[in-house]
Amino acid sequence: xxxxxxxxxxxxxxxxxxxxxxxxxxxxxxxxxxxxxxxxxxxxxxxxxxxxxxxxxxxxxxxxxxxxxxxxxxxxxxxxxxxxxxxxxxxxxxxxxxxxxxxxxxxxxxxxxxxxxxxxxxxxxxxxxxxxxxxxxxxxxxx
Numbered sequence: 001x002x003x004x005x006x007x008x009x010x011x012x013x014x015x016x017x018x019x020x021x022x023x024x025x026x027x028x029x030x031x032x033x034x035x036x037x038x039x040x041x042x043x044x045x046x047x048x049x050x051x052x053x054x055x056x057x058x059x060x061x062x063x064x065x066x067x068x069x070x071x072x073x074x075x076x077x078x079x080x081x082x083x084x085x086x087x088x089x090x091x092x093x094x095x096x097x098x099x100x101x102x103x104x105x106x107x108x109x110x111x112x113x114x115x116x117x118x119x120x121x122x123x124x125x126x127x128x129x130x131x132x133x134x135x136x137x138x139x140x141x142x143x
Contacts, residue, residue, distance in 0.1 A: 005118075006082045006132045012121060016100050018128040021080035022107070025050060029106040031077065033119060033130065037110030040075075042090040043097050046106055047073040053089055075107065082132055088113060 013019050022031040025046055034041075042050075050073040071092045078085045090107060097105055118131035 005134045006084075008079055008081050008130045008132065010128055010130070012123070012126045012128055013103065016103065016105075018119070018121065018130070019103065019105065020109075020130060023078040023080065024106040025075050025077075027106060028080075029104040031079070032100065032105050032108045033114065033128075034108040034110050035114065035119070037108055039112050040088050040090040040110045041093045041096060041108040042073055042075050043106055044092050044094040045097070047071070047075070047090075047092040050075060077107065077109075077113075079130075079132060084132075084135065086113065 008020055010018060010020055016032060018033040019030045020033065022029065024031060024042065027046060052071050052073055055069050055071055072089045073092050075088050075090045076085050077088055088109075089112075096108065099105075116133040119128065120131075121128045
């Protein structure tokens with residue numbers, strides 16, 4: 001029998017979209033579900049001192065279409081209501097928190113995380129449902 005897939009429900013925030021309560025690198029706040037991002041991103045201020053597996057080249061949607069190099073950081077993320085801790089390599093970018101006024105957004109969760117989830121948005125109701133990856137089954141011990 002397959003283990004149940006945990007589901008988190010929330011409200012779509014005007015001007016930003018679906019956000020979930022999360023603990024990111026030990027700090028409580030919000031994670032924005034960013035379906036337009038191929039990789040997850042963490043605020044540089046929060047990323048200081050976190051381990052780095054290297055760097056990544058990335059391009060944002062902007063006027064000049066330029067590409068940038070940024071440090072990758074291994075970030076532990078817990079979605080409140082699930083209890084599991086996900087270790088994600090995220091691009092370190094300055095000013096994420098300032099770009100979402102009124103919300104304490106610590107990271108953006110992109111397709112590298114969302115591809116294993118199911119996200120259903122109900123625009124008229126202003127709500128969403130995020131079904132997380134199934135828990136890893138515990139191995140039975142043989143005697």
